[in-house]
Amino acid sequence: MGKIEDLEVINGEGYQLTTLDKAVALARSNSVWPLPFATSCCGIEFMATMGSMYDLSRFGMERMSFTPRQSDLLIVAGTISKKLGPVLQKVYEQMAEPKWVLSVGACASSGGIFDTYSVLQGIDRIIPVDVYVPGCPPRPEQIIDGVMNIHRLVKHESMRRRYSQEYRHLLSEYKIEVTNAENDK
Amino acid sequence: MRHEKIKTTVSLADKQCMKMNSTDNLIRLSNGQVLSKETIDGDIATINFGPTHPATHGIFQNILTVDGEKILNSVQTVGYIHRAFEKLAERRPYNQITPITDRLNYCSSPINNLGWHMTVEKLLGVSVPKRVDYMRVIIMELARIADHLICDSIIGVDTGALTSFFYPFSEREKIYELYEEMCGARLTTNIGRIGGFDKDFNPVFHQKLKEFMRTFPAAFEEWNGMLERNRIFMDRTRGAGPISAERALAYGFTGPNLRAAGVDYDVRVMHPYASYEDFDFIIPVGVNGDTYDRFMVRQEEIRQSFRIIEQAYNNLPEGAFHAEVPEFFLPDKKDVYNNMEALIYHFKIIMGESEVPVGEVYHSVEGGNGELGYYLISDGGRSPYRLQFRRPCFIYYQAYPEMITGSNISDAVITLSSINVIAGELDA
Amino acid sequence: MQKMTNSELSQAIYALFGERIALSEELYDTLVIEVAPKDAYEIIEQLKQDPALSFNFLTLLGGVHYPEMEGRELCVVYHLHSWKNALRLRVKAYLPAEQPSIKSVTSLFETANWMERETYDFFGINFEGHPNLTRILNMDEMDYHPMLKQHPLEDATREDKDDRFFGR
């Protein structure tokens, strides 16, 4: 959870001083809008995670958005075949920055037990992935732990990261050619 | 005078749509755009009911040609999560194919597992003791309840009743706990072994099953009462995506979708397996095969499955929980250390080298969506020579364009969730 | 009415088709008949229309690849099911590997449409008269038919599982 204590803050009586970076990052980490790219068995386990028993919306993930335009976190749950590769790439590229990718399940992370001619052996071949959740399918607690890792990433990300050199290098590695210059707004 | 026909710049969807059956009404414009006649003279739109879409609950694609809200034609593309199950099954030994089968219809995976075990038992010519049959019936009927719970709650979600998703899901979690007691997994269960079960029902399973049987009817009726006589739900679902009995038969429908169209075909009754003939249960049959009938047939089947579980649990016979199938059933550790055959069998099972007689067999069970069949050809080697799955979702999803042509887009959404197409089973 | 047994069924089929049935045997309580590919269509049509047999339901249609059998490498298997007599029948038609083609039964059973497309996708068997014989499960750009025995299971372009480490 977004505890205030572990940010470098100056605590006064009834107020806190922190950098804008930290405040915005904290706000973002508690209101991530996921895009559930649920294809197969992990999708049903993701439904169980959203169900009332494990309830992902306790962590600010209430609103599932199925358009990449309004989502920050791409949750890829299930097998991605080669036929689905371009679709996933397009959905990822059309998401607004800053964006994160959570790869749920062995199939999404590495092709899982389906080492066959038609399955993409892991989605990190076509899109950069931030957190991998092992399991086939992972239990809802594991998925929530993956989401917690994403929240930790979001909370400690500086606002300059998306303009940094290595992020641009990462994008070019995945053949995403960026058209705007280094840091024009 | 109808407003003057404006030259629309709409072009058809991508090459899948070009494969519409009547290619004679395509006109190629000067700028290379290909238009169908209707597009030019009417306000025909092409909407992509595509891979990532909240309403498809899975990964398949429909290119709908739409006039306003009315659907004129739908071109389907499937195979987006084709994982080559049949090729994979030719590489794995027999007892390792069970984890593949429970990823076919992952909403009710125990039915797939036990169906596969029965197929191999039929090939081996093994007859299992009565207790195993009753245990199998209990687990398969639990899986059927779980499958129908998901399908009917998704129909509720698509007609706007999101709470109708949360109520049955808590029941489904109880069924998950029962599976966990039996095999440790929630969804992809890999339950049982060829020839029976690896362990008997432990006391926690008995206690949880009794608890489930005590609380489930009330919780189910409460959820059912929300939807069944709900005015909005009935108006939305009655008459949505109808299919007649003849067309359903021609399209190879089986299971709840066929029974909703009025044909009472059920594999458990026509070819009883796992001693289903000992239980009495009725086969609910619909009248006009629309979404409301499919919903009601599934609700009634949940009640019938519950009755079967009660009968099976109340007179669960004593006896061994597995048959004498040494080449597939792991001997106990003390046998493995003491006598030679058990050690050899132990080694063979772990290395997957157990011999299987040559032959071919077709066995089918009543899955969550219809007749789930296994056509197994074995040449005696360590893995099947050819294993073909009869996947009900793949077979009846062909009828989807015919069911939605002429209806609105919102009807198409409910029809899709009411026929309960599971992507994993569709493109195995 | 009394349900028909397998033996009565085989006699009825012999009476109906006689020599066109190459082989008929009973495997695990299901009657299996082998027919020549060119007259598979009429046999299935007659089986469907015959009032006494009435095989009105095509349960499954699929292909099998036997690379070692000369001239009969590819086999198309039809599983018919007669609900009147609760009997199953398996009709097999063997095709050579060069130009495997057989008449499509889509006009008899709508359900055969996708099953034939899948068999074409997996084995390359051409079904004449099929409305839209294209690949259904695999990518359209795939050039080979994956279920044939000579093709490997794994994807040829993967480089993560280095054969040296897996002892292959």
Place this chain on the structure above:
Amino acid sequence: MDTSSNLNYLPLLMQVAVAAGFVIFTLFATHLLTPRVKSKKKEENFECGIEGQGNARFPVSIRYFMTAILFVLFDVEVIFFYPYAVNFHELKLEGLLAVVLFVGFFLIGFIYVRKKGALEWEK
């Protein structure tokens, strides 16, 4: 003009300032805070993941527009009931007459629309 009258407009002014201020602040804040990474594929419209075909600017069927505009019409009509409902007693009979007349015109319009079949969805 005595000052007391425009004093009690102050809260209204503050209310408007806060509302407008919030809108402008969020617009500019998001513009400043979010990083911008543009790419060609991102500019294309989203067609459920596959390549888009044609463009979306085409004449949508008239029924959508008809339903929307009729809703706006009758929704605005309802707004006039609020002031009437507040001072319902002072306006006595002629007030009631005016409102009935007002609603009557709309009713005639509604009946005409029903007869013309503008609200039927299927042709």
